[in-house]
Amino acid sequence: xxxxxxxxxxxxxxxxxxxxxxxxxxxxxxxxxxxxxxxxxxxxxxxxxxxxxxxxxxxxxxxxxxxxxxxxxxxxxxxxxxxxxxxxxxxxxxxxxxxxxxxxxxxxxx
Amino acid sequence: xxxxxxxxxxxxxxxxxxxxxxxxxxxxxxxxxxxxxxxxxxxxxxxxxxxxxxxxxxxxxxxxxxxxxxxxxxxxxxxxxxxxxxxxxxxxxxxxxxxxxxxxxxxxxxxxxx
Numbered sequence: 001x002x003x004x005x006x007x008x009x010x011x012x013x014x015x016x017x018x019x020x021x022x023x024x025x026x027x028x029x030x031x032x033x034x035x036x037x038x039x040x041x042x043x044x045x046x047x048x049x050x051x052x053x054x055x056x057x058x059x060x061x062x063x064x065x066x067x068x069x070x071x072x073x074x075x076x077x078x079x080x081x082x083x084x085x086x087x088x089x090x091x092x093x094x095x096x097x098x099x100x101x102x103x104x105x106x107x108x109x110x
Numbered sequence: 111x112x113x114x115x116x117x118x119x120x121x122x123x124x125x126x127x128x129x130x131x132x133x134x135x136x137x138x139x140x141x142x143x144x145x146x147x148x149x150x151x152x153x154x155x156x157x158x159x160x161x162x163x164x165x166x167x168x169x170x171x172x173x174x175x176x177x178x179x180x181x182x183x184x185x186x187x188x189x190x191x192x193x194x195x196x197x198x199x200x201x202x203x204x205x206x207x208x209x210x211x212x213x214x215x216x217x218x219x220x221x222x223x224x
Binding site for chain 1: 114116143145150151152153154155158165166169201203211212213214215216217218
């Protein structure tokens with residue numbers, strides 16, 4: 001069955017603070033992970049990805065950390081902005097399809 | 111380079127009717143994936159297709175649902191004899207190769223069965 005889950009369904013942060021969104025996965029054979037952002041009424045938008053041979057990858061204001069020992073993935077957003085408000089999904093794959101988690105809603109308040 | 115195009119964006123069908131959802135992948139992409147999303151839930155894999163071939167349909171119900179990706183034209187997800195439980199957002203994604211690279215999503219088709 002589906003193997004990706006998230007610890008926090010809703011995360012509220014103040015504008016300017018850093019956000020951390022967590023994700024647990026259960027398939028140790030997964031070798032590629034992606035974080036997607038989904039705004040209301042829109043399709044998922046790629047944020048950042050990481051392969052299993054890495055434990056950290058940085059983008060613009062975002063960092064993804066992968067801990068294969070405990071099968072944990074996190075997305076860090078620096079200096080969170082109102083435009084970051086959305087639902088964030090992690091997804092994993094090792095074959096032909098992405099398996100998505102339930103999602104975490106990020107709410108940014110002033 | 112246009113992104114993944116899905117149409118219609120919104121589709122209303124009465125119970126028992128047929129729903130046809132279309133997806134045009136990004137230019138140069140030959141791999142198409144369909145996902146279904148219920149409100150406040152994640153995306154559930156339905157089917158993975160390459161041109162003229164169904165590669166993995168393990169997430170698609172055995173009855174009433176079918177998908178195709180012809181040599182020419184968009185990919186079609188077809189739902190026959192729709193029921194209220196089919197109401198959901200259906201997303202299509204495409205990638206240039208097998209899905210261990212970034213997949214780009216369309217804006218989805220929101221199906222409402224009344």
